[in-house]
Amino acid sequence: MKKLLKTLVPVALAAAAFSAAAQDFPTRTITLVVPFTAGGPTDRVARDLAEAMRKALGGAIVVVDNAAGAGGSIGANKVARAAPDGHTLLLHHIGMATMPTLVRNIPFKVESDFEYLGLINDVPMTVIGKPGLPANNYRELMTWIGQNKGKINLGNAGIGSASHLCGMLFQSAVGVDMTAVPYKGTAPAMTDLMGGQIDLMCDQTTNTTGQIEAKKVKAYAVTSPRRLATPTLKDLPTMQEMGVKDFNVSIFHGLYAPKGTPAPVLKKLNDAVKVALKDPEFIKKQEGLGAVVVVDKRMEPAGHKAFVLAEIAKWSPAIKAAGVYVD
Ligand code: ASP
DSSP: OHHHHHHHHHHHHHHHHHHHHHHHOOOSOEEEEESSOTTSHHHHHHHHHHHHHHHHTTTOOEEEEEOOOGGGHHHHHHHHTSOSSSSEEEEEOTHHHHHHHHBTTOSSOTTTSEEEEEEEEEEEEEEEEOTTOSOOSHHHHHHHHHHTTTOOEEEESSTTSHHHHHHHHHHHHHTOOOEEEEOSSHHHHHHHHHTTSSOEEEEEHHHHHHHHHTTSSEEEEESSSSOOOSTTTTTSOBTTTTTOTTOOOEEEEEEEEETTOOHHHHHHHHHHHHHHHTOHHHHHHHHHTTOEEOOSGGGSHHHHHHHHHHHHHHHHHHHHHHTOOBO
């Protein structure tokens, strides 16, 4: 009996301490790592989510840390190596599905180095151009591209980013090679596009809607299979309408914690995600920017993970066929 107690008591104490820790969570500021620059599309989603989660976590402070670079893999690696206590989280996008194929020496495993906390949104993209472009619609853009072969610059947020993926698919759809100009996010790329330093970009509506509305850039098409309801974007044709069969690029964002984060902490975080996803203010902000907030089983960790694994399988052949790799 004595022997049994000797074994059981420490286990019980550890379990009690563990659940107390989970109960008290969060005990300090939560850092939400965004692997792209401030002011860009992923940052935008993160800041709206941080606000909604703050409310859901009883006022806990959630700060955004922009760990930008290498198409989003620097920030992802930072979180994969962080203490698994729930206080360091990652908001990442479709890069989680493209990096495993694109980045040859990826320093972490998307499949096994993270806990999945729920998918947040799906965001369509827009094909946009610098304000001085003579083309005023998609057909005129095709003519301009045809006349300027070899001279066109296409901005992106780094190899592996959403804008890079969309830009690759766009070039292959129009059959013209363009010079990729990588930035650490599409916020600085947008500044250069508006200034006319680069010609074109394919970027998420969460970053482009305001600039399109303010007429600071020209907009040519949306990448979703259907037109968007957002007033600023509703007149833009889809790439499919413009004759590009099957063109459909939608960028999802999801929330992740380092592998090994205690289950009760994960549950608290996933509960907070689900409260945020139903928060009318969060939904309104996201919908105003063309994003669709997740309402299906992907808001659960298992559904989120299954979706990312399916997306890895979906994008892998396209990336291999394009032959673009990062070392
Ligand atoms: N998500 C990137 C950003 O926030 C953009 C991209 O991936 O294209 O800047």
